[in-house]
Amino acid sequence: MNTFTAPEIDYVAISPILIVGIAALLSVLAETFLPRFLRRQIQLMLTFFSLIGAFIVLVINHDLRTITVGGAVAIDGPGVVLMGTILLLSLLSAFLMAERSLDSLGDAFAPSASALPGSADEREFSARGYFQTEVWTLFLFAVFGMLVFVVANDLLFMFVALEVMSLPLYLMVGMARRRRLLSQEASLKYFVLGAFSSAFFIFGAGLVYGFAGSISLPVIHDSLASTTSETLLIVIGMAMLLVGLFFKVGAVPFHQWTPDVYQGAPTPITAFMGATVKVAAFGAMMRLLYVAFSGIQWDWEVILWTVAILSMLVGSLIALTQSDVKRMLAYSAVAQSGFILVGVVAASPAGIAAVMFYLIAYGVVTVGTLAVISMVRDSSGEATHLSKWAGLGKKSPVLGAVMVIFMLSLAGIPLTSGFVIKFGVFAAAIAEGDAWLVIAAVIASIIAAFFYVRVIVVMFFSAPNEKTASVAIPSILTTITVAATATATLVLGIIPQPMLDLLSNAGIFIR
């Protein structure tokens, strides 16, 4: 009989993950045992201290490269960069979640998410001025899941991380204070489709295990390298794993949930989800493809090509027709996923660096854009219909200017980070001989530019009317987020070389 040996765990290497995980557990205890009036302060402290602490620890140990926890976790250059990105973007989103000055009713979340919309319970909770704090617990768990997701080195670990990250998100999407039915509908859609795609992922993992006899990514690679037999089983398994990930990044044809979820979710959650889930899912996708499936690159390249072109074109074309800012951003997110896939297809060190830069800069812009959206309000809450943005830039020039920076960046105009990242993935794809893919991407960029520029045109070049929304005065929290994201967008656009160097030094995924 085999004796059980505990896997060796390098606690230093995984300390950032542990910090956030422990904070999440403490947060559960706080929610259970603390009196209501203390909870918010404690939860905020837990969140901010754990995120900042984890980031500091990560920076201190940034040179650490190891495979630990019995081969289930790979701490490597890209993993460290992706974890750092997730932590920073989460921190920026957390500022937005903590904001209470924008809405006269308080923060963005329903006082009691479980009370039926319009019920007596709900009215009572509102009347008593309760704030719910469970969202912070969920938030910490989601961040924890993402951190694990980008360094998970076997399929099962990956799946568990995927679920730990997704389940809190499904709930958080349904917690909007205003327009609750819309929010709950979005939550349900996201959950049902998400659960469906998770099923694909685990089924795919099963098929891959059937082929390779292991769930460890390096072992899968080795068995692919040594096999001479039919690889159909593993190709199907790999495709099903990809379906799960395509769903998470909202790539066509698995994008159907994006507009409803982007629109229905509380705006800070849209920011958090829109920015960090992409980082986590693309990080995991690259590790999966490059570490485990590099032997069947020919097979997944075709899939990625198709999905990339579809995402870019469908996302851009449908975004053109949107009249709601959040829905437009959702389709723009679909298109942006396509652009990121162009870099993933490249499958080279330059491609990895380019994709990571894309994820960082795009995440920053996403958080910033949604922070701006959370400030534009009328009497019924956030005013996301584009017609209510008419002349907004004339009413509030500073907010308008910031939005211009974000829109130009999303459109990929030089001197903003958007140009550098698009150019990066294009250049990486060209170097690997994917010229036609890049041509399609350039065409999609031109289409996409029109709807981004349209927001600018509406804000600055149409006259304000009585329907025009006003801009709520934010507290220091949202102000910090907006200032930081706008500055980062410009700095990364004008002097990107330090970041490019940093990312190309991060190296590749270890096996």
Add this chain to the structure above:
Amino acid sequence: MNTYPWLTTIALLPLVGSVIVILTPKHNARLAKTAALAFSLLTLGAVIAMALNFDANSQEAFQFTESYAWIPTFGINFSFGVDGIALVLIALAATLVPVVILGGWDEGLESQGSVKGYFALILVLESLMVGVFAATDVFLFYVFFEAMLIPVYFMIGRYGGPQRSYAAVKFLIYSLVGGLFMLASLIGLYVVSAQITGTGTFDFTTLVGLDIDPDVQKLLFVGFFLAFAIKAPLWPFHTWLPDAAGQAQPGTSVLLIGVLDKVGTFGMIRYCLEIFPAASTFYAPAVISIAVIGIFYGAFVALKQTDLRRLFAYSSISHFGFIALGIFVFTSAGHTGSMVYMVAHGLSTAGLFIVAGYLMARRGGSAQLSSFGGVNKVAPVLAGFFLIAALSSLALPGMVSFIGEFLVLLGAFQQYMWLGAVATVGIVITAAYVLRVYQKSMTGPLNPDCEGMKDLNGREITALAPIALLIIVLGVSPAPLLNVINPAVDRVMTTVGASDPEVTIPILGESVTSEGGSE
């Protein structure tokens, strides 16, 4: 000698000036204007100093080159350098800026917003104009090309007529669309360079040396050309120009039409022709067609205009047709002619718009032709300057514009006889509308409203005198101008692979028709 960073100095001087202008106290407009004028003159001095160091017979394509790494990963450098063509255009910009500042000294900006803001914007624009002509990295050129939109947008949108906001937006949207197409082509160009050489680059000289597949050239050419045709503007991309010129301050119009629009024609020579020679030859008939249509369209519409500024704008569209014609006939005469024409057009446009500004200031802001009449009886000096600028516009022999127009038509005749013949008819219409304006506004019975109109004062004459002087001096002895332009034109011709038909052109010396040295 060439180690001093002339071009950076010249690009930065106005920028420093604009910061200083902004920092002047709020209610001392005079100080702001003086500072702006001082910096523009300082810049002009620096340009003259640089031009004196310029070696017209140098074997190098570019002189005063500087290069700093910007984004090495993408092969993007901050590179400056000038050839004869760029030098002449930088000199034109540096000449016109002080003229505009002096001419617009009392344009009554106080009622419309911050006076010092306007002058600061002019200086920012000057800085960007130097950058756009001096850039030898295609990406850097693109950045300057787009960045120029920002100061101009504010100059039109903040200071001008009642419809200024609409005009500014129209200008911006037209330009942005053009810019987007160019950006797409720019990325395409990088892709091609990466495929041919292994490492992508934006360096102009390297890109010219690439042997790009003609079919690819045809695709990429379109993006660049669209951006330039909107900027220049050629018919049918011109509709933003009359609106912008009709609403903007005369000073803004001078810089917009006199220099900025030249970026379009400059871009055609520098980028379209040199990087995409095969595509340029392929598209030449199409471009020549719209150029000739533009010559007549602009001239005919100008005949019917009642607003001085719109009239000058349409006349410019006609002139841009001539310039584009000269560029795309692929003869040295045509190219040299286009270059001279650009300078001449910049000078005569400056003269016309500044005189229009003086007239408007005397007639309560009206630029309607019907507001004037018989002005030469009350303000003979003003009328005299107007006549010089107007005659320069119709290319009277003895003026620099004559040389430009003559050479363009000569180039056209050399290549396509019938085309030259058709285009020549355009001159007649030009003469018709120019003389009509002069006759209606300056001669005839005195319009009662113009009674007691003051003649030009010292400041106003000082602003216009250099323009009039340059128009005539360069018209009588164009040699300094041609000496600088010709080597650059020869280089473009060699790159394009075009050769002149066997005709001797006395005015160009022997350098063009044979291999001998110029002089």
